[in-house]
Amino acid sequence: MGELNETIVVTSHPDHVKSLFTANPDDAPSLTGESPLRPIVGPNSVLTSVGARHMRQRGEEVFFLTGTDEHGEPVALAAEREGVSPQELADRNAERFKALAPLLHASNDFFIRTSDPEHVRRVQEFLTRVKDNGYVYEGTYDGWYCPRCADFKNENEIGPDNTCLIHEGFPLVLEHEENYFFKLSAYQQQLLDFYDANPDFIQPESARNEVISFVSRGLRDLSISRSTFDWGISVPWDDKHVLYVWIEALLNYATAIGYGTDSKRFDEVWPANIHLVGKDIARFHAVIWPAMLMGYGGRRQCS
Numbered sequence: 652m653g654e655l656n657e658t659i660v661v662t663s664h665p666d667h668v669k670s671l672f673t674a675n676p677d678d679a680p681s682l683t684g685e686s687p688l689r690p691i692v693g694p695n696s697v698l699t700s701v702g703a704r705h706m707r708q709r710g711e712e713v714f715f716l717t718g719t720d721e722h723g724e725p726v727a728l729a730a731e732r733e734g735v736s737p738q739e740l741a742d743r744n745a746e747r748f749k750a751l752a753p754l755l756h757a758s759n760d761f762f763i764r765t766s767d768p769e770h771v772r773r774v775q776e777f778l779t780r781v782k783d784n785g786y787v788y789e790g791t792y793d794g795w796y797c798p799r800c801a802d803f804k805n806e807n808e809i810g811p812d813n814t815c816l817i818h819e820g821f822p823l824v825l826e827h828e829e830n831y832f833f834k835l836s837a838y839q840q841q842l843l844d845f846y847d848a849n850p851d852f853i854q855p856e857s858a859r860n861e862v863i864s865f866v867s868r869g870l871r872d873l874s875i876s877r878s879t880f881d882w883g884i885s886v887p888w889d890d891k892h893v894l895y896v897w898i899e900a901l902l903n904y905a906t907a908i909g910y911g912t913d914s915k916r917f918d919e920v921w922p923a924n925i926h927l928v929g930k931d932i933a934r935f936h937a938v939i940w941p942a943m944l945m946g947y948g949g950r951r952q953c954s
């Protein structure tokens with residue numbers, strides 16, 4: 652499994668393992684449209700399942716979460732190609748992913764879908780609080796965007812002829828939009844202090860160094876809404892916009908374990924002790940996610 656060296660671990664309490672999350676970009680393409688008829692489970696899911704079994708055998712209490720990230724332009728585009736609604740495509744794919752778990756003997760405790768109404772409601776509450784705390788503002792965004800990554804690219808992430816470096820040769824789109832922004836730039840120092848105080852937060856060392864050098868170069872505020880398509884969670888204070896898919900999908904780690912609905916379970920499981928993440932999405936999990944939690948002002952993923 653050569654891809655395993657592309658997996659990074661975001662961890663906080665290595666001596667007290669009880670919850671285990673996985674996020675895998677390899678799982679995403681089949682949901683997001685590159686091969687919508689064939690679910691693919693990447694190495695992370697298998698690795699996480701093995702880890703979960705091992706920990707249970709050692710007598711640890713484990714909560715193993717999997718699910719589908721269903722919103723965003725890639726899903727909307729794939730649905731259009733198939734002549735179905737995005738919800739229909741998401742329903743169909745979620746069933747296929749769910750059906751895979753028993754085939755793989757994966758021992759997940761819960762399967763979250765980001766179109767679950769409970770997830771939607773909690774995401775809206777969370778973002779409203781981040782805005783009330785002063786970390787969301789309205790602005791204009793100009794930038795190169797990869798519809799497959801559902802992500803805007805910095806200058807050093809743009810390939811020849813404005814193509815995506817991750818999706819080799821795939822043309823980027825120059826976007827100009829009125830967006831809401833998250834003040835990610837406000838968290839540069841706090842994040843660096845946090846990595847410093849928690850040397851095991853990102854592993855291996857090479858991934859940690861990459862993240863630290865990215866943050867040290869300076870953080871730009873993050874566009875968190877889109878108004879050119881409507882397949883997503885409405886911005887609670889402005890329904891002409893839907894939330895940027897990453898901003899709401901990251902919240903699944905909290906909504907799946909009872910954030911806002913089951914505080915007993917939430918307190919038992921939160922924060923995650925081990926979070927297996929594909930290398931290409933390290934930045935979302937090791938930079939944006941902790942910054943969002945800081946913006947919310949609640950308990951962080953890590954202590």
Ligand SMILES: [Zn+2]
Nearest residue numbers: 797800815818
């Ligand atoms: Zn891309």
